[in-house]
Amino acid sequence: MSLAESPVYSSSSDDFAGLLERELESGSSESSPVEEDKEADDNGSDVESESRIKRRKVENAENLEETSGSTSQGFSEQKSEVSAVEDMCAHPGSFGDMCFLCGQRLNEQSGVTFGYIHKGLRLNNDEIDRLRNTDIKKSLHRKKLYLVLDLDHTLLNSTQLNHMTAEEEYLMSPTDSLPDVLKGSLFRLDLMRMMTKLRPFIRTFLKEASEMFEMYVYTMGDRAYALEMAKLLDPNKEYFGDRVISRDDGTLKNQKGLDIVLGQESAVLILDDTENAWAKHKDNLILMERYHFFRSSCHQFGFTCESLSEMKTDESEPEGALANVLDLLKRIHKIFFNELGGNLIDRDVRQVLKTVRKEVLKGCKVMFSRIIPSKVPADNHHLWKMAEQLGAICSTEVDSSVTHVVALDAGTEKSRWAVKQKKFLVHPGWVEAANYMWRKQPEEKFPVTETKSKTQTQ
Amino acid sequence: MFFHIVLERNMQLHPRHFGRNLRENLVAKLMKDVEGTCSGQHGFVVAITGIENIGKGLIRDGTGFVSFPVKYQCVVFRPFKGEILEAVVTMVNKMGFFAEAGPVQIFVSNHLIPDDMEFQSGDMPNYTTSDGSVKIQKDSEVRLKIIGTRVDATEIFCIGTIKDDFLGVINDPASV
Numbered sequence: 108m109s110l111a112e113s114p115v116y117s118s119s120s121d122d123f124a125g126l127l128e129r130e131l132e133s134g135s136s137e138s139s140p141v142e143e144d145k146e147a148d149d150n151g152s153d154v155e156s157e158s159r160i161k162r163r164k165v166e167n168a169e170n171l172e173e174t175s176g177s178t179s180q181g182f183s184e185q186k187s188e189v190s191a192v193e194d195m196c197a198h199p200g201s202f203g204d205m206c207f208l209c210g211q212r213l214n215e216q217s218g219v220t221f222g223y224i225h226k227g228l229r230l231n232n233d234e235i236d237r238l239r240n241t242d243i244k245k246s247l248h249r250k251k252l253y254l255v256l257d258l259d260h261t262l263l264n265s266t267q268l269n270h271m272t273a274e275e276e277y278l279m280s281p282t283d284s285l286p287d288v289l290k291g292s293l294f295r296l297d298l299m300r301m302m303t304k305l306r307p308f309i310r311t312f313l314k315e316a317s318e319m320f321e322m323y324v325y326t327m328g329d330r331a332y333a334l335e336m337a338k339l340l341d342p343n344k345e346y347f348g349d350r351v352i353s354r355d356d357g358t359l360k361n362q363k364g365l366d367i368v369l370g371q372e373s374a375v376l377i378l379d380d381t382e383n384a385w386a387k388h389k390d391n392l393i394l395m396e397r398y399h400f401f402r403s404s405c406h407q408f409g410f411t412c413e414s415l416s417e418m419k420t421d422e423s424e425p426e427g428a429l430a431n432v433l434d435l436l437k438r439i440h441k442i443f444f445n446e447l448g449g450n451l452i453d454r455d456v457r458q459v460l461k462t463v464r465k466e467v468l469k470g471c472k473v474m475f476s477r478i479i480p481s482k483v484p485a486d487n488h489h490l491w492k493m494a495e496q497l498g499a500i501c502s503t504e505v506d507s508s509v510t511h512v513v514a515l516d517a518g519t520e521k522s523r524w525a526v527k528q529k530k531f532l533v534h535p536g537w538v539e540a541a542n543y544m545w546r547k548q549p550e551e552k553f554p555v556t557e558t559k560s561k562t563q564t565q
Numbered sequence: 566m567f568f569h570i571v572l573e574r575n576m577q578l579h580p581r582h583f584g585r586n587l588r589e590n591l592v593a594k595l596m597k598d599v600e601g602t603c604s605g606q607h608g609f610v611v612a613i614t615g616i617e618n619i620g621k622g623l624i625r626d627g628t629g630f631v632s633f634p635v636k637y638q639c640v641v642f643r644p645f646k647g648e649i650l651e652a653v654v655t656m657v658n659k660m661g662f663f664a665e666a667g668p669v670q671i672f673v674s675n676h677l678i679p680d681d682m683e684f685q686s687g688d689m690p691n692y693t694t695s696d697g698s699v700k701i702q703k704d705s706e707v708r709l710k711i712i713g714t715r716v717d718a719t720e721i722f723c724i725g726t727i728k729d730d731f732l733g734v735i736n737d738p739a740s741v
């Protein structure tokens with residue numbers, strides 16, 4: 108049954124319906140208003156626009172006088188305006204498959220979906236560029252860059268309730284009987300059957316980072332999880348707004364991409380513990396040391412030791428990863444805005460990141476002892492590359508300019524040479540820690556033992 | 566725009582509902598099934614206002630269900646191209662703003678916001694004129710013109726504009 112077939116009844120007990128009818132009838136005597144309805148989407152004849160205005164009267168029955176006069180003229184003008192736009196519209200994007208500039212229904216889907224902002228929203232690449240270009244100017248003017256934040260193991264750690272061990276049972280007790288350090292950072296989410304621990308220093312981190320960056324959340328978790336975590340991190344909705352991206356929003360499977368971030372790539376930094384997720388954006392990435400609070404999280408990454416939760420302790424607040432990375436972000440922000448020359452718009456935060464990284468082990472000459480298998484080219488090894496990115500010079504040859512020997516066993520020939528020549532002998536963890544901390548670490552914290560027993564990374 | 570129309574629907578009723586309350590059960594089920602749904606043709610069914618006629622029931626073989634053709638009056642809401650609507654802003658961002666008018670989701674892109682209104686980010690993002698006199702933010706009420714509509718089974722999408730005379734903010738929650 109269509110609208111046209113259904114007559115409007117003249118007698119109705121309902122007040123509202125009666126009002127509608129009276130208004131409709133008062134205007135159109137020649138035809139049933141509902142019949143005209145069918146034509147309403149076609150081009151506008153005089154009769155049609157007339158009947159439209161009558162209907163509008165119904166809608167705004169209280170302020171009839173106001174609207175009817177002024178809109179009747181406006182309508183026919185607007186109509187021609189719209190069709191002119193339609194002809195030359197570039198269709199910059201769509202909402203509900205309609206162009207959001209001309210209103211035309213678009214048949215083929217093009218562009219990138221921005222479902223995290225609103226269901227049904229898509230933007231074409233040119234429009235994304237336009238938005239980024241407008242936005243970067245404003246952001247730079249306000250001395251802000253963009254920061255994309257991963258959730259799991261970067262800002263927080265979550266576990267399923269049913270994966271918790273007996274030693275973790277104490278975490279299930281009511282909030283007021285929890286140890287003080289856990290209050291306000293441990294959350295039990297019964298609906299999701301989960302428990303979440305925020306990383307120490309998170310509140311200060313977010314507050315201070317938000318002054319330097321426009322921040323996004325970007326997680327491989329699903330949408331519901333992402334929103335729930337955003338609520339814990341940003342209860343007053345000060346930091347993220349609608350910028351919460353989940354795996355449901357990404358354009359590539361198992362990858363994160365900056366294509367759905369409305370920030371110029373040259374001004375984006377990323378904090379994530381998973382390097383592989385950002386294959387196309389490694390230059391924007393600051394790799395985070397993983398935060399494992401719960402036993403199930405340690406277990407998932409192959410650690411068999413007791414977890415922080417089981418030991419009833421936590422990462423250090425003043426010296427932990429977030430305090431450290433906040434310090435790094437401040438340094439980068441300062442260099443970007445205050446120390447680089449040239450136009451702000453031409454500056455590239457990826458270049459700053461590279462430069463700062465090169466300072467970390469500057470002046471060190473590192474030699475590896477039985478770390479790199481002899482069948483692979485030495486400069487292909489990840490530790491070699493890491494040390495070089497940190498500004499060290501790497502070497503395979505014993506010579507007096509070497510400052511550090513990296514080894515797992517103090518008994519190797521090169522290790523003994525290092526000791527004899529009073530060079531630093533360090534565990535590979537020394538390079539890795541420098542990479543995470545963005546500072547050269549005290550060598551004595553990374554000793555190498557004689558036996559090939561398991562050494563632990565700090 | 567609202568319409569008062571008559572629609573028809575075949576209602577399947579389980580035999581346990583038969584008896585003295587048959588009519589009430591039928592109407593209750595009809596309201597549950599129909600109110601709040603959308604159809605591309607009629608729009609959003611706001612409320613059932615009356616029952617015109619309930620036809621003869623037809624027993625379905627095997628199941629015992631009986632199907633009744635029911636004619637009912639209802640108020641439907643359907644936006645049209647060119648229509649002026651008043652809506653409440655639900656979200657503001659770089660791309661423009663989203664607004665709601667009942668079941669209708671409207672997007673007004675920043676292309677269709679007057680050029681003298683500029684986007685301001687922050688914890689309460691908004692579009693504001695340079696003199697600060699007019700501001701569009703979450704919960705503002707705006708008058709806008711519909712330039713495109715799409716009615717789905719459950720949702721109505723609209724494209725709106727406020728780049729025209731007499732359109733824009735009609736009530737600013739921040740100034741109250």
Ligand SMILES: [Mg+2]
Pocket residue numbers: 257258259260261379380381
């Ligand atoms: Mg992670």
Ligand SMILES: [Zn+2]
Pocket residue numbers: 193196197198199206207208209210211
């Ligand atoms: Zn278009």
